[in-house]
Amino acid sequence: MEDKMRRVFDEYRALSDEILKPDEPKKERFIQAFKKMLSREENWTFWLPLLTSLDLCVKCNTCAEACPFYVASGRKEIYHPVYRSDLLRRIYKKHFTLTGKIFGGLVGAKDVSEEDINALAESAYRCSVCRRCAYVCPIGVDNGLITRETRKILYELGIAPDEIYHKGTLYQKEYGNATKTPSEAFLNTLEFIKEDLEDEKGIEVEIPVDKVGADYLVINNAGDYYAFLDTIIGQVEVLNAAGLDWTYNTPIENGTNDVVNYGLFFSDKELTDIGRLHLEVVKKLKPKTVVVGECGHAYEALKFLYKDIYPEWRNVRVISVLELFDELIRTGKIKVDPEKNPMPVTYHDPCKLGRLGGLYDEPRRILNAVCKDFREMEPNRDMSVCCGGGGGFAIMHKDDFMTFRMETYGKIKANQIRETGAEIVALACSNCKGQFREIINWHKLDVEWKGIAELIANALVYE
Amino acid sequence: MDGWEYFVGIVMPYIAIGVFIIAVIVRGLKWATAPRNLDWELFPVPETRGKQIAEMLREIIVLYQVLNYNRKLWFQSLLLHYGLYALGLWLLLTVIGVNAYYLGILGALGVLVGSVLLLLTRLSSSEMRLISNAVQYFNLLLLLATSAVALYSDFFSYKIRDYLLSIIYLSPNPWMFGTEFFYALLLVEVFVIYLPLSSMVHFFAKYFTWDKIRWGVH
Structure with a gap:
């Protein structure tokens, strides 16, 4: 049995002892890294939001x-969003503001101990950066951003959860995807999908790979090919039914066939490095449009963030697969029959697609078209509550971290699902799927979850 | 006239105005010249400039975010902000020659009652006490004291116009006022200096947090 790690903030641990090194002094390095974050040149990406939020x-x-x-x-x-932000803010005031140096605690400035740094590090992984707090803030202060900037400072010290760093971005850079899937295995999976569709539905499909100049380059979360294969199968069926000119890709040389970018959660450097892999793929395959599969944070990265990191990316048209599916239904390129999905269905707005991505209407148009009984979860859209899978949490589970995920965010979502009376939860984000899979088991919900593509594929009408 | 009255009535108005202007310019320039941050919008984003302006006006006029998401704080905040708006208008009207005495009184009352209620709210809420520093109480006490002393000293009487004009014409003449007035004036001057240096600078910082960040207008 795994030994309990030393408690440094609360009863959970997101960072292993090997990574956090709780007994190793790090305060001075932390302050130096913080100084770097406060430099408009070094941290141009988020300097203004950080300063105004502090x-x-x-x-x-x-x-x-x-x-x-x-x-x-x-x-x-200790979980109050301002308490969490103040853990960083008090260092900012103490070390980097004149008023803090003069008035100290009266203005919230306070020096920190080594133990405070440990607590701050863990605290940065008790917030999924869903930015619901920022959405309601009358001033425009963004506690989620402060959490992310804290993670960036910690990354400078080599501190980041191994699930999203060592086994995430580093794997993706080395192997072309975070799942370490070689091209051959990836192609085998696609073969399996073809056979499955033929055997189960009698449908013959083509799955183009590495096609140059296709209308649509569809990139999924590589984990979906293992964990959520039904979503991929549905996606392949829909894309074929629409007769689109599309392609998947292998990692190609210096590229990636994984749409995830876990750098978004903790490091601008990693975000940039992974972005370069995506850019490489686009340069080589020259698609007219890049379609982000059912993955929330990747949509944010590819749609909103890359264009100001890589000028070449400004010419890349990026859409979510939800936008593509919505267009296919609205233009009649695929025919669907909602009677084929007769069970009550509800939808969870992923933070990264909704509040951070603006995709509120597309999934609803889709679900109203393909489901007989679509029901809203409350609250929804801009006030949707994070499921607890965001910010990298969906793949983090060491120590008692799963309890944290399930008994906080997960508990809220479980109650929201029960209140809808739905039998199916439609999900459009891999992290949400990972989280809801656990929520349903943990809270013993009599529901199942499905990807959007699965529901559309199930409703397809072939003429 | 005592030396402190001379300082408060003759010298400090220019210090207060100078610090206010410089602080607003320095902080404004710091944010205005910030490197363009990565897009970090929160949706829905108003699609047109007109809709953005309408949303900002909604914020200014009804404090929509507080109304919608923190109703317990709304009435007090509205009173305080409307009081400040009224005082701003009173100042403008007075300078241009309109006797707005009662508007000044109403404005100060709004600030006084609003700040008292906000102080009581903060003291009675364990959550707000938890996250408050001394500076949050200081801000409210400064507003409370300034408005109370201004009301007590009859600060808003129309004869202040001559004094305001004398400041503008660089020949300040505060000799028509009694001692109470100088207490009020001192507090007003401290407030004017303090305003752009504190978190109350959100009266214009919000342009950056909403326009440039929340809405991604570049």
Whole structure:
């Protein structure tokens, strides 16, 4: 049995002892790394949001009610979003502001101990950066961003969860995907999909790979080919039914066939490195449009972030597979019959696709078209509550971290699902799928989850 | 006239105005010249400039975010902000020659009652106490004290116009006022200096947090 790790903040641990090294001094390095984050040249990517978020909070408490983790924890003080931000803010004031140096604690400035740094590091992984707090803030302070910037500082010290760093971005850079899947195995999976569709549905499909100049280059989360294969099968069926000119890709040389970019969760350097792999693929395959599979954070990275990191990316048209599916249905390129999905279906708005991506109407148009009984989960759209899989959490499970995921965010979502009376939860994001898979088991919900592509494929009408 | 009255009535107005202008310019320039951050919008983003302006006006007029997401704080905040808006208008009207005495009184009352209620709210909420530093209480106490002393000293009487104009014409003449006025004036000056240096700078910082970040307008 695994030994319990030393508690440094609360009863959970997101960072292993090997990575956090809780007994090793790191305060000075932390402050140096923080200084770098406060440099407009070194941290141009988020300098303005960081500075305004550190400087402008009026402590009005509006964010408290919006934070699912804080509310679900029973309002534990240490989980208050401002308490978490203040762990960093007090260092900022103490070391980097004149008022903090003069007035100290009166203005919230306070020096930190080594133990405080350990606590801060763990605390940065109790927030999924869903930015619901930022959405409601009357001033525009972004506690989620402060969490992410804290993670960036920790990354400078080599501290990041191994699931998203060592086994995430580093694998993706070395193997072309975070699942370490060689091209041959990937192609075998595609062969399996072809055979499955032929055997199960009697449908013959083509799965183009590495086609140059296709209308649509579809890139999925590589983990979907293992964990959520039904979504991929549905996607292949829909794309074929529509008769599109499309392609998947192998990692190609210096590229990736994995749409994830876990750098988004903890490091601009990793974000940039993975972005370069995506850019390489686009340069070689020259698609007219890049389609991001059912993956929320990847949509944010490819759609919104890369264009200001890589000028070449500004010429790349990026859409979510939801936008493509929505267009196929609306233009009649595929025919669907909602009677084929007669069970009540609800939808969870992934934070990265909804609040951070603006895709609210597309999934609803799709689900209303392909399901007989679509029901809204409350709250939804811009006020949707994070499932707890965001920010990298969906693949983090060491120590008691799963309890944290399930008994806080997960508990809220379980109740929301029950209230809908739905039998199916439609999900459009891999991290959400990973989280809901666990929520359904943990909270013994009598529902199943399905990817959007699965529901569309199930509703397809062939003429 | 005592030396401190001379300082408060003759010298400090220019210090206060100078610090206010410089601080607003320095902080404004710091944010305005920030490197373009990666897109970090929150949706829905108003699609047109007109809709963005409408949303910002909604914020200014009804404090929509507080109304919608923190109703318990809304009435107090609205009173305080409307008080400040009224005082701004009072100042403008007075300078251009309109006697807005009662508007000034109403504005100060709004600030006074609003800040008292906000102080009580903060003190009575364990969550707000948890996240508050001394500076949050100081901000409210400064607003409370300034408005209370201004009301007590009859700060808003129309004769202040002559004094305001004398400041503008660089020949300040505060000799028509009694001692109470100088207490009020001192607090007003401290507030004017403090405003752009504190988190209350959100009166214009919000342009950056919403326009440039939340809406991604570049």
